[in-house]
Amino acid sequence: MTTVLQHVVRRSILRPFAKSFSSGSPLVDVQVNDKTGVAIVKMGRAPVNGLNTELLGALNDTFDSLEKNKATGMILSSSIPNIYSAGLDISEMYNGTPENLTKFWNTLQSMWINLYSTPLPTVALINGNAPAGGCLLAMSCEYRVMVGSKFVIGLNETQLGLFAPKWFQDTMVSIIGPRQTELALTSGKLFSAQEALKIGLIDELVASEEEALASSDKFFGLFKRIPGYARGQTKNFVRAEVLDWLLKNREHDTKVFLNSIQLPHVQKGLGLYLQSLKKK
Numbered sequence: 001m002t003t004v005l006q007h008v009v010r011r012s013i014l015r016p017f018a019k020s021f022s023s024g025s026p027l028v029d030v031q032v033n034d035k036t037g038v039a040i041v042k043m044g045r046a047p048v049n050g051l052n053t054e055l056l057g058a059l060n061d062t063f064d065s066l067e068k069n070k071a072t073g074m075i076l077s078s079s080i081p082n083i084y085s086a087g088l089d090i091s092e093m094y095n096g097t098p099e100n101l102t103k104f105w106n107t108l109q110s111m112w113i114n115l116y117s118t119p120l121p122t123v124a125l126i127n128g129n130a131p132a133g134g135c136l137l138a139m140s141c142e143y144r145v146m147v148g149s150k151f152v153i154g155l156n157e158t159q160l161g162l163f164a165p166k167w168f169q170d171t172m173v174s175i176i177g178p179r180q181t182e183l184a185l186t187s188g189k190l191f192s193a194q195e196a197l198k199i200g201l202i203d204e205l206v207a208s209e210e211e212a213l214a215s216s217d218k219f220f221g222l223f224k225r226i227p228g229y230a231r232g233q234t235k236n237f238v239r240a241e242v243l244d245w246l247l248k249n250r251e252h253d254t255k256v257f258l259n260s261i262q263l264p265h266v267q268k269g270l271g272l273y274l275q276s277l278k279k280k
């Protein structure tokens with residue numbers, strides 16, 4: 001039997017996410033809680049939320065609009081069952097022209113800079129697998145809640161014959177430290193939910209989206225009495241080192257990406273990996 005309290009709690013979690021806010025893209029759904037001002041942003045690019053130029057651009061525009069429209073917080077999640085994001089869309093990196101590869105990489109950099117540095121409090125509600133770029137999205141938020149114990153998360157780039165760029169690596173170092181990051185990245189480890197919780201890569205593991213929303217509410221509640229400017233500046237200082245590297249080295253980072261990704265053996269590896277995914 002549902003108690004009155006359970007009913008009230010359930011209603012307060014589920015009902016208020018009613019006001020839609022157009023992201024301007026069919027790939028990103030945004031609902032703003034009209035009482036709290038918290039936005040829930042759901043990626044919805046079938047089949048696996050592969051991060052292509054279009055989805056990355058749509059996310060970037062969404063983050064901008066939420067800041068401009070004075071949202072009070074953001075939950076980044078997915079509307080695709082069992083998938084948070086499969087990471088960068090490999091088809092964008094396979095056989096791409098230098099122009100398209102550059103545009104793709106620059107859009108990824110801009111999206112990350114915006115997400116990582118937003119003054120809004122951010123929660124990743126990880127309701128599916130989150131390899132590589134999917135893990136980067138989650139790690140760039142301030143708090144990570146995974147729903148269900150069957151999913152994996154991590155930077156598995158070396159398994160594809162790639163390496164995670166320095167800013168991906170630094171983002172992980174800032175969460176689980178250099179020792180665990182080195183171990184995880186050199187082996188391309190995908191952590192189970194339990195392992196991720198133990199190592200601190202996620203903050204909570206819950207059984208349902210309802211619980212995850214309640215955890216997010218609790219996280220946002222921490223800042224109720226904290227002036228936004230003080231909170232934002234503090235976040236800036238904590239994140240400055242990781243962020244500044246990319247801000248100062250964008251061109252160099254793009255060159256490293258372009259030069260490495262176009263190497264014949266790297267392209268061959270990507271082609272084989274894509275084929276292996278399609279054969280499954």
Ligand SMILES: CCCCC/C=C\C/C=C\C/C=C/C(=O)SCCNC(=O)CCNC(=O)[C@H](O)C(C)(C)COP(=O)(O)OP(=O)(O)OC[C@H]1O[C@@H](n2cnc3c(N)ncnc32)[C@H](O)[C@@H]1OP(=O)(O)O
Pocket residue numbers: 047048050083085086087088089090091129131132133134156157160161162163164165256257260261266274277278279280
């Ligand atoms: C040495 C040189 C280095 C250069 C270094 C410079 C910079 C670094 C460059 C890049 C960093 C890379 C970051 C990345 O994010 S790479 C992406 C890594 N992602 C993965 O490895 C995940 C792969 N996918 C999966 O494991 C699974 O798909 C899944 C997410 C667990 C979901 O499994 P499920 O069974 O539900 O789905 P399918 O596997 O059947 O997939 C459905 C469909 O989607 C296609 N697909 C899956 N993932 C991707 C992807 N990342 N990109 C493009 N397409 C993807 C898959 O092929 C299927 O396609 P189909 O046509 O068969 O429907």
